[in-house]
Amino acid sequence: MKALRSFAVATAALLLLSAPLSAQAAPSAADVIAKYVTAIGGKDAVMKITSLKQTSTMQLPAMGITAEIEAYQAAPNKMATKSSIPGVGEMLQGTNGEVAWDANPMAGARLLADKELAQMLEGADFYGNMLYLADRFTTMENLGVVDFNGEKSYKLKLVRKGSGIEATQYFSVATGLIVGAETAQVSQMGTMQVSSTLSDYKEFGGVKFPTKSEVNMGPNKMLMTITNVVINGAPATAFDIPAAVMPLIKK
Amino acid sequence: MPLLPVAASLLAASWLAACRSTVAPAALPALPAACGSAAGPALSTSLAALPVTNPLVTFDSAWSIIGRTHWDTTYNGVNWMAVRTELRPKAAGATTTGQLREVLSDMVSRLNQSHFSIIPREIADATGGSSSSGSGGAPAPDRSGSIGAEVRYLESTIVISRIDRDGPAARAGVQTGWRVQSVNGCPLSARLARMPKEPDARREALMAYSIATQALAGAVGDTATVVFTDARGADRTVRVARAPEPGVVAKFGNLPAMNAQLVFERVKSAGKTVGIIRFNIWMPILSPQFDAAIDSLRDADAIVLDLRGNFGGVGGMSMGIAGHFLDSTRTIGTMVQRGATLKFVVNPRRVDTRSRGVSPYAGPLAIVVDELSISTTEIFAGGMQALGRAQLFGVQTSGQALPSVPERLPNGDILYHAIADFLNPFGQPLEGAGVTPDRVVPLTRQGLLAGRDPALDAAVVWATMRREKQ
Numbered sequence: 001m002k003a004l005r006s007f008a009v010a011t012a013a014l015l016l017l018s019a020p021l022s023a024q025a026a027p028s029a030a031d032v033i034a035k036y037v038t039a040i041g042g043k044d045a046v047m048k049i050t051s052l053k054q055t056s057t058m059q060l061p062a063m064g065i066t067a068e069i070e071a072y073q074a075a076p077n078k079m080a081t082k083s084s085i086p087g088v089g090e091m092l093q094g095t096n097g098e099v100a101w102d103a104n105p106m107a108g109a110r111l112l113a114d115k116e117l118a119q120m121l122e123g124a125d126f127y128g129n130m131l132y133l134a135d136r137f138t139t140m141e142n143l144g145v146v147d148f149n150g151e152k153s154y155k156l157k158l159v160r161k162g163s164g165i166e167a168t169q170y171f172s173v174a175t176g177l178i179v180g181a182e183t184a185q186v187s188q189m190g191t192m193q194v195s196s197t198l199s200d201y202k203e204f205g206g207v208k209f210p211t212k213s214e215v216n217m218g219p220n221k222m223l224m225t226i227t228n229v230v231i232n233g234a235p236a237t238a239f240d241i242p243a244a245v246m247p248l249i250k251k
Numbered sequence: 252m253p254l255l256p257v258a259a260s261l262l263a264a265s266w267l268a269a270c271r272s273t274v275a276p277a278a279l280p281a282l283p284a285a286c287g288s289a290a291g292p293a294l295s296t297s298l299a300a301l302p303v304t305n306p307l308v309t310f311d312s313a314w315s316i317i318g319r320t321h322w323d324t325t326y327n328g329v330n331w332m333a334v335r336t337e338l339r340p341k342a343a344g345a346t347t348t349g350q351l352r353e354v355l356s357d358m359v360s361r362l363n364q365s366h367f368s369i370i371p372r373e374i375a376d377a378t379g380g381s382s383s384s385g386s387g388g389a390p391a392p393d394r395s396g397s398i399g400a401e402v403r404y405l406e407s408t409i410v411i412s413r414i415d416r417d418g419p420a421a422r423a424g425v426q427t428g429w430r431v432q433s434v435n436g437c438p439l440s441a442r443l444a445r446m447p448k449e450p451d452a453r454r455e456a457l458m459a460y461s462i463a464t465q466a467l468a469g470a471v472g473d474t475a476t477v478v479f480t481d482a483r484g485a486d487r488t489v490r491v492a493r494a495p496e497p498g499v500v501a502k503f504g505n506l507p508a509m510n511a512q513l514v515f516e517r518v519k520s521a522g523k524t525v526g527i528i529r530f531n532i533w534m535p536i537l538s539p540q541f542d543a544a545i546d547s548l549r550d551a552d553a554i555v556l557d558l559r560g561n562f563g564g565v566g567g568m569s570m571g572i573a574g575h576f577l578d579s580t581r582t583i584g585t586m587v588q589r590g591a592t593l594k595f596v597v598n599p600r601r602v603d604t605r606s607r608g609v610s611p612y613a614g615p616l617a618i619v620v621d622e623l624s625i626s627t628t629e630i631f632a633g634g635m636q637a638l639g640r641a642q643l644f645g646v647q648t649s650g651q652a653l654p655s656v657p658e659r660l661p662n663g664d665i666l667y668h669a670i671a672d673f674l675n676p677f678g679q680p681l682e683g684a685g686v687t688p689d690r691v692v693p694l695t696r697q698g699l700l701a702g703r704d705p706a707l708d709a710a711v712v713w714a715t716m717r718r719e720k721q
Contacts, residue, residue, distance in 0.1 A: 062658040064505030087503040088535040106538045107571035108600045189593040218591040219320040219670050220656075247608030248601060 029140035032154045032171050033132045039176030045206040046130045050075050051234035054209075056226040058083070067091075072238035075126040080238050092242050095120050101245040109244040115186045118163040130207075136161055145173060148180050149197055177201055178210065185217065192217045205231030298373050299349030306351045309662040310342035313355055313369075316658055317362075320670045322589045327362050334361050352664065364669060365651030365682060366626075372663035375507050395510070396471035396493030400425060401560060403621070404459035405696050409439050411479070412699060419491045428700030429487070430480040434466040442466070453622040453649050453685070460623060469493050482700045501534040503565065505657035505665050513537045515544040517551060523715040526551035527707070533564030533627040538571060542604050545575045545612060553615040553714030557707060559645060563626025566595070566654050573631060574600040576640055578611050583634025585678070586654050588671040595630065615717035616641040617710035620688060625649040630673055633686040637676040642713055643688035645706040650685030 027035075037043055051074035058067045065085060072094075073079040080094030089105035095112075100120040103109035112120055123129070128136045139159035146155045153170035160166075170180040180197045194217050198210035211226040241249065314335050317326075338358050345351040352369050359367035399418020402409050409431040414421050431439055442462050449455040469475060471493055479487045498512025513530035526548030530537055548554055554576075566586075573583055574597050582594045603609045618632045618641045629652040635641035653669035660666050673681050690713070692706040 060504070062656045064657065064659060065503075087501060089539075104571075106535050106565070106568045107598065108542075108574055109602050110598045187593075188596045188598075190591065192591045192593070218588050243606040244602050247606065 026142050026144050026154070029142040029156050029158075030134065032142055032156060032176075033134075033140070035176040036171055036178065037131055039208070040201075041203070041207040043131060046127070049130075049205060049207065049231055051232050053230040053233035053238075054226055055228045056224055059223040059225075061221060061223065072234040073124065073126060074234050074236075074239065077121065077124045077126060078239040079120075079124040092244075093120075094239060094242075095124050096239045096241060097121070097124065099241065099249065101242065101248075103242055103244045109242070109248060111245065111248050115163065116188060119165065119186050122160055122163055122165070132158075138164075139166075143168075146170070151179055153179055177208065204229035207231075298371060299347065299352065301348045303345050303348050303351045303662065305661070306342045306345045306354075307339065309351060309660045309664070310339060310354065310358075312661050313666045314339075314358065316666060317359070317367075317668055320589065320668065321362075322587055322669075322671050324589070327364055329361050329363075334358055348662070351662065355660075355664070355666070359666075359668070364653060365649075366653040366655040366667060366669040368667045370505075370507060370657065370665035370667055372665065375505055375657070375665045376663075377508055393470040394465070394468040395495060396469050396473060397496045398425075398467055398475060398477070398491045398493055399497075400467075402431060402460060402463045402467070403623075403694055404456040404463075405694060407443070409443070409459060409463040410696050410699060412694060413704075415497060418497070419494050423489050423491045425477075425479065425489060425491070426481065426700070427702065428482060428696050428698075430696075431463060431467070432478040432480055432486065434475055434477050436476070437466065439463060439466060451650075453647065456622045457625075457649065471495050498531070499536060501532070501536045503534060505659055509534065511537050513540040513544065515548065517548070518711065520711045521715045521719075523552040523718050524550075525711050525714050526554045527557060527711075528554065529557040531561055533561070533566070533568045533631075535565055535568060538568060539604070541572060541575075542600075545600075546603050546605075549609070549612060551614065552718040553617070553711075554612060555617045555619065555707065555710045555714055556641075557619045558624050558628045558632060559619055559621040559706070560623045561625070561628040562623065563628055563652075566627050566630060569627050569631040569634070570595050570597045571600070573597040573635060573640075574611065576612050576616050576635065577638070578613065581638055582676060583638065584630055584676060584681075585674045586671045587674065588654075593671075595634065597634075615714045615721070617714045618643050619706050619710050620645040620648050620686060621694065621706070622646055622649055624686075625651050626653075629681050629686050633675045633681055636686060636689065642690070642710075642717075643686065644690050644692050644710040644713070645688050646691060646693050647687050648685035650681065650683045652681035652685075 037046070052072065054071045056069045056071065058069055059065070067083045067085045069081055069083045071079070071081045077097040078095065081092070083091040085091065091104035093102050094100065100112040100117050101109060102112060125136065127133065134140060137158050138161050139157060141157045143155040143157055145152055148170040152173040154173060156169050156171065158167045158169060168182045169178055171177065172179050178198055180195070183194045184191045185194045194215060196213050196215045198213045200210060200212040201208040202211050209226065209229055213224045215222040215224065318331055338354055342351060342354045345354055352371065355369045359369065398420045399415035400411050400420040401413040403412040411420070411425060411427050411429045411431065414425060414427060433439060439462065443459055446455065446458050446462070449458065467475060474490050474492045477489050477491060479489060481487050496510040496512070498510050500508050501511040502508045509532055511532050511534040513528065515526060515528040518525050518527060528541065528544050530541065569583065577597050578599050580599065581597050583597055584595045586593045586595065599611045601608060601610065616635070618635060620628065620632050620643060624632065625648065629648045632641070632643055632648065636643050652673050654671040654673055655667060655669040657665045657667045675681055690709060692709045694706065698705045
């Protein structure tokens, strides 16, 4: 799923532990990305998409909690999520491309700032994340072929131009698809190391999305399952600033 | 779309810091057979006698989870591998669910830390308010009925400390300060005498509280015959029909269903208006109620939060509540996990329940705590005290404040286990130490008999005087 691809792009890198192949043997990072774009359906297919609505679940097995998530994204740089958690209520996060917000029943509403804002805005970069556009990165480096979760994969180091956030991503040598990522997730509470595996690619509107992912944040494990993707299915109102956030906007 | 921020928020919303059914001691003294099942050990539940299958799968899972997630790689000085070596054969020999639970409880008790316990699945899966159980076994007994009174352990006895205004006990004429001598013919003193020796008076008080509340609870509609000793030393036998506890039933993930209640009132003191908010658990279902209470009390001269007997709950909620009282972004403490250190960051609450811009409440804030103020309550109260935003009254809190999660084991039971240490804004751990009030005001039976609530009274007086000075 694009969602998962884009978060992986937006996230930061970890240690480079594996033994890379020689520079001559490995394709360039640009080649790996090009193969990936082809694998998911090609640039033309991606460019036909102007917005997405995805429905998913996010489980915290250790807690026995499952959140139902509605996520919207639209070109060039908007996104919004509504997460419904039993016993908690609705959590809203998003950006209209200018401001970014986080509102939930326990903590109230706030505007994101600094690194969190940068991270959210980069995460909302619709085509930049779908296509891994080279001008979004200061570094795109293929570190070689490694074994990731039993699959031979190219290990790419990616550094975002705006935020400087690094990500390590794994692209299957066989399929070209992303199979995992390692990163650091910035939040107001601090930074958490995150590793994820992506699988079960399915096609929606001519583009493949990974519909399952397992995310490990420190000792916490989360399972995300995308149940549906509606191509060009995000209404403009999905990115309206929530009423609870409006009073925080300086006129 | 990037779901990691969602995941991070979901995590932040989910960390627990204890709740009623997870901090109550598991090793409660059993009742004599003649006293029925009202206060048996927590592990002696309806499925305990069932044959156990694959006990080692469950044992190994529980051992591994703690081995992987405990924030301290020395396991609080415990040789975790040796614990496995010692107890695994006992788990292998368990033939009933109850026996396996005893081994598991023994294992987690070796850590000698709060927030490690085994919650039987029939308790975890009960939906609350009835005897239903989602675990497929015999239903857990209905214990949702209450006589409408709270108790505390004072002078080695159980004393009525608070009475619901319109509850069964109030209607039956029960008074605060009365001693509970027996319930349905079972003397409490015998059970209290069999409590394991506990050097920490706070733990002893918690154990005694658990014994008494289990004895007093029962099915809604059932009648309890309670013998009290009144102010004059005379025994009074009172029949009280148990009623549903006020509030709402809250179910959060793998945790057992719990009653959640928030009440607030305005009182007059020295010509000032003081808002008093009391809630019994940190469950998100109460967040909107708290927000509404704050909206109602924005014009009050001072606010007092009565968090006595609040056993904790969802840790993330502490930040949201604190935001109602802080006008800048602050940190009320730090959670230290394996591989991550996360701050409990408080953002000022600048929007009210009607989506209007407001300022956080700036008047005096007092917090009342006692030895049964546990976990998230300690995180919140300790943080607000350390930031100089609140004055604390009462007695030292429980000192059980470890962020934790309730994880399902292969046999269906819940392994409740801590995953982090928690440090106050000064970097000091709350576990063990708890929070010491600025003004120590213990509860006394004499005060209760006189209809006074010394700690709450002191908080109200301080708040009004503080307002005068502002």
